[in-house]
Amino acid sequence: MAIPSQAPKNMQQQDFEAPKRIKRADQIVESVKRWVVVNGKQPGDRLPNERELMEQFECSKGTVREALKSLEVQGLVSIKTGPNGGAVLERVPYEKASQLLRNFLHFEQPTGPEIYALRTLVEPEIAALATPRLQDEDFARLESLVACCETPARNFEERMQQRIAELEFHVVLAECCDNAMLAFIGRFLNDMIRDLVIFKKAQLPEQQEFSCANLNYHKQLLEALRARDAELARQLMRQHMQSAEHFNRELEGQLQKHFLA
């Protein structure tokens, strides 16, 4: 949140750096952000309504709206109509942050191997961090997700759902680990893989061996987690990820053949 450097009017051509005019709306956005951090505002606190903002910043309705739109897109406020409506401060939801990061990656689409390489790094740590923090309800969720994959899938739809459940297993762990960044990366990678799985791999014939291996690892992991053995959980997850990486490579190979044929 940098201080908006007011562009001086009468200046020689000598300044090559950032002589760019800062738009009114963006100035307002920065002011609001400063106001939030300086006054230690918390999620739920309300911003002044549009009329007051117009007066405060001496600008028109349209400009205020643009500023509020900016804050809304960034996920920092949500806007409601009606009495007691207006803009209220929000903690940025995961979905928002995730979507914005995906925009960033749009023109350099990470490949499967890249995603799995990262996953191999972070998932074992997530497992280890989550181990001492899992509650009864978390175990219940993990159980049900494992159960979901036990029975062999009868059709495409079921196979898809089992894949999602497999991934959800990792999301539960990510949510429980108390390192916000690690959790974010974990969830984000899962989302990326989910899209890969759904849009690319699903059309291939059943990958019995693959699913079976995953299920086994998840079962073993669940045991280790219940025993609160962080080190074992880390080890198992590492093996799980290496196995998944290997299977992914194989799948992509098959997909290649499938595509050429």
Place this chain on the structure above:
Amino acid sequence: MAIPSQAPKNMQQQDFEAPKRIKRADQIVESVKRWVVVNGKQPGDRLPNERELMEQFECSKGTVREALKSLEVQGLVSIKTGPNGGAVLERVPYEKASQLLRNFLHFEQPTGPEIYALRTLVEPEIAALATPRLQDEDFARLESLVACCETPARNFEERMQQRIAELEFHVVLAECCDNAMLAFIGRFLNDMIRDLVIFKKAQLPEQQEFSCANLNYHKQLLEALRARDAELARQLMRQHMQSAEHFNRELEGQLQKHFLA
């Protein structure tokens, strides 16, 4: 990019899910995004100007401007005035993505140890991936950054600059590794640490031992990189990170004492 579910008017109360009206501007944003992916538009391609968008979407100028503002905030377009002005497609710059992710983390400020824990995971991999890809100019940059830390700092300002140079060393490696996500995380963590260093640690008396250890690791790393020995680079980086993590813990302890006194 979900399909905007038109909210049905006469419906029983049974739907708890997302009956929320989608704002006109957001609909336009989604349309534009679809247009980009469907037509495979690339950075540099221009969007229709405001007037055309108004006609195309049958809406007013204000609404178009809100939509464009949204796209601008997301870093997907940049907008210029004048002839040949208007909105052009951009690849989202790192700074934008970084800032948006920081908003997400604002209310759950990651602690030093959390940041270093992640760093210990990713930096060794970054070093290994960068090893075969470094060009002459990259080596030159690394050299100059190391040189910058050779001479003992005479004052606060110099000490600060050396710290920045130390971190920049890691940014160079991140930029060279061809895994976009890993690179992003690496740079992001460096930014976080830079802020920690600048705002928290700088006031403490000189950390000679710390800086010296870092410098040594960087020198050894540079050798390994020149020898194109990825495995050695990974090992060295791992040790470097463990050492840095350890020093950070110590620093935070000293800071605590400093603060209490």
Place this chain on the structure above:
DNA sequence: CTATAGTATTTATACTAATAAATAGAATTA
């Protein structure tokens, strides 16, 4: 006294029209 329906108010949402600022490129001048 309680639940329901109606009403009024607050607030965002959307549109129109007009002016200001920026700039690329054409026309002009020395």
Place this chain on the structure above:
DNA sequence: TAATTCTATTTATTAGTATAAATACTATAG
């Protein structure tokens, strides 16, 4: 030819008006 001024195009900003949505409050019915 080279610098300068002019001009057309396009966004930036403003003002004012009207509409639609959400909700708190009130009145009514049971």
